[in-house]
Amino acid sequence: MDTTLRDGEQTSGVNFTYDEKLSMAKLLLEDLKVDYLEVASARVSEGELQAVKRIASYAKDHGFIDKVEVLGFVDGKTSVDWILGAGCKVLNLLTKGSLQHVTHQLRKTPEQHLDDIFEVIDYAVSLDVKVNVYLEDWSNGMRNSPEYVFSMIDKLQEKPIGRFMLPDTLGILNPDETYAFCKQMRDTYPDLMFDFHAHNDYDLATANVYAALKAGISCLHTTVNGLGERAGNVPLSSVIAVVKDHFGFKMSVDESKVNLVSKMVESFSGIRIPPNKPLIGENVFTQTSGIHADGDNKKNLYFNDLLPERFGRKRSYALGKTSGKANIAKNLEDLGIELDAESMQKVTKKIIELGDKKEMVTQEDLPYIISDVLRSNAIEEKIQILNYSLSTAKGLRPVATLRIMIDGKEFEETSVGDGQYDAFMRALKKIYKGFKRDLPRLLDYHVSIPPGGKTDALVQAVITWQIGKKEVRTRGLDSDQTVAAIIATMKMLNIVEGTHHV
Numbered sequence: 001m002d003t004t005l006r007d008g009e010q011t012s013g014v015n016f017t018y019d020e021k022l023s024m025a026k027l028l029l030e031d032l033k034v035d036y037l038e039v040a041s042a043r044v045s046e047g048e049l050q051a052v053k054r055i056a057s058y059a060k061d062h063g064f065i066d067k068v069e070v071l072g073f074v075d076g077k078t079s080v081d082w083i084l085g086a087g088c089k090v091l092n093l094l095t096k097g098s099l100q101h102v103t104h105q106l107r108k109t110p111e112q113h114l115d116d117i118f119e120v121i122d123y124a125v126s127l128d129v130k131v132n133v134y135l136e137d138w139s140n141g142m143r144n145s146p147e148y149v150f151s152m153i154d155k156l157q158e159k160p161i162g163r164f165m166l167p168d169t170l171g172i173l174n175p176d177e178t179y180a181f182c183k184q185m186r187d188t189y190p191d192l193m194f195d196f197h198a199h200n201d202y203d204l205a206t207a208n209v210y211a212a213l214k215a216g217i218s219c220l221h222t223t224v225n226g227l228g229e230r231a232g233n234v235p236l237s238s239v240i241a242v243v244k245d246h247f248g249f250k251m252s253v254d255e256s257k258v259n260l261v262s263k264m265v266e267s268f269s270g271i272r273i274p275p276n277k278p279l280i281g282e283n284v285f286t287q288t289s290g291i292h293a294d295g296d297n298k299k300n301l302y303f304n305d306l307l308p309e310r311f312g313r314k315r316s317y318a319l320g321k322t323s324g325k326a327n328i329a330k331n332l333e334d335l336g337i338e339l340d341a342e343s344m345q346k347v348t349k350k351i352i353e354l355g356d357k358k359e360m361v362t363q364e365d366l367p368y369i370i371s372d373v374l375r376s377n378a379i380e381e382k383i384q385i386l387n388y389s390l391s392t393a394k395g396l397r398p399v400a401t402l403r404i405m406i407d408g409k410e411f412e413e414t415s416v417g418d419g420q421y422d423a424f425m426r427a428l429k430k431i432y433k434g435f436k437r438d439l440p441r442l443l444d445y446h447v448s449i450p451p452g453g454k455t456d457a458l459v460q461a462v463i464t465w466q467i468g469k470k471e472v473r474t475r476g477l478d479s480d481q482t483v484a485a486i487i488a489t490m491k492m493l494n495i496v497e498g499t500h501h502v
Contacts, residue, residue: 097135171201
């Protein structure tokens with residue numbers, strides 16, 4: 001069960017719009033093929049209600065409505081009515097899984113709490129709403145009041161409950177505890193269905209999922225990119241790999257769509273994926289060491305079962321001070337460029353120098369480096385900037401005027417935008433529209449000062465573009481971040497023109 005749209009949205013600063021929620025629901029259900037999707041908490045807001053209505057309408061039309069679940073509360077008829085009003089049919093009822101929560105938060109006895117729970121379940125079932133039950137703070141309950149947990153399940157199992165959800169609400173468990181507690185549940189109640197819901201406060205969420213699977217838990221709760229309150233939930237991508245590679249279990253999830261979904265959620269949430277995040281991080285399928293690249297050339301010595309193609313990714317070889325000739329050769333091969341031994345040595349030396357200065361080098365930079373180092377005509381710039389003017393003023397939208405030369409002809413346009421670079425791109429689009437050409441789609445825009453740099457040092461802009469079926473990254477370097485982005489953009493335009501010749 002994926003709960004990105006509910007628990008993931010509890011990440012500090014993350015709020016999804018109606019359209020974003022619907023887009024993610026479609027991707028998760030249709031493309032990624034998750035078994036269940038928890039989309040919201042009942043009663044949160046009018047906006048939440050409208051978002052759930054849209055998702056429910058789509059899900060009903062496409063046969064997914066039984067997979068769409070909503071968190072509800074022990075509040076008589078209120079949550080059930082809210083869920084029905086939104087068009088959904090599954091209630092994930094939040095009950096108390098520890099004596100401490102019942103006593104101090106609800107200020108009720110366990111018997112009173114059970115009476116309230118039964119009232120909600122009976123009402124839901126009478127209206128044909130399916131019920132699953134969360135035992136909130138179950139991990140603390142098993143540590144400090146296990147007799148309460150078992151007495152709760154003893155009574156609740158008499159009701160028509162689909163799945164019992166066991167959350168490590170505060171992310172306190174370690175793998176040994178997770179295994180022991182989950183096995184107690186499975187051994188004591190072999191006929192019940194149990195879910196495990198892991199939080200990552202001690203950075204043990206994935207390890208705890210492994211332990212839960214080993215104990216016989218058959219349904220796991222995840223979020224895309226590990227979004228969630230505090231340190232987040234267990235990432236969906238990590239769970240897929242553990243289930244398939246360490247247990248050999250089958251699952252409905254299409255792992256080849258993981259990267260697509262992760263990138264979309266990154267865009268909607270504004271929470272960037274750490275570059276070293278397993279499976280979905282920018283760097284995890286990038287070999288940096290030249291020794292590794294050399295080993296890959298000799299029977300894939302540095303491969304493991306996590307092949308990038310499984311997850312909609314591609315292996316790459318970083319360019320920097322530890323690259324070596326093997327990394328550079330692999331990048332040149334992708335570009336269709338061949339160099340003799342002496343030229344390769346010069347280019348390698350230049351890339352190592354750039355790495356020592358903490359500058360990033362992309363594959364698309366290589367022809368420019370070759371042109372500079374070998375004083376060759378590796379780059380024939382058919383598209384050149386002649387002039388540009390960028391202006392911004394308080395209370396007014398930024399303006400850009402651009403004059404460029406394409407194949408010897410000059411073009412000039414002016415446009416406004418939401419920022420200086422946006423205004424520049426809008427002017428560029430006007431020029432391209434004039435002679436009926438489409439610009440590549442901008443996928444990602446990242447501006448940084450190289451690690452160890454100073455605020456008055458050069459700024460690095462790295463832009464990722466979609467050119468046909470290929471993703472291309474271009475880099476610009478300047479003391480001004482907008483100018484750095486413009487330099488990266490002009491590199492992209494010349495790549496599109498197919499101007500690389502060696």
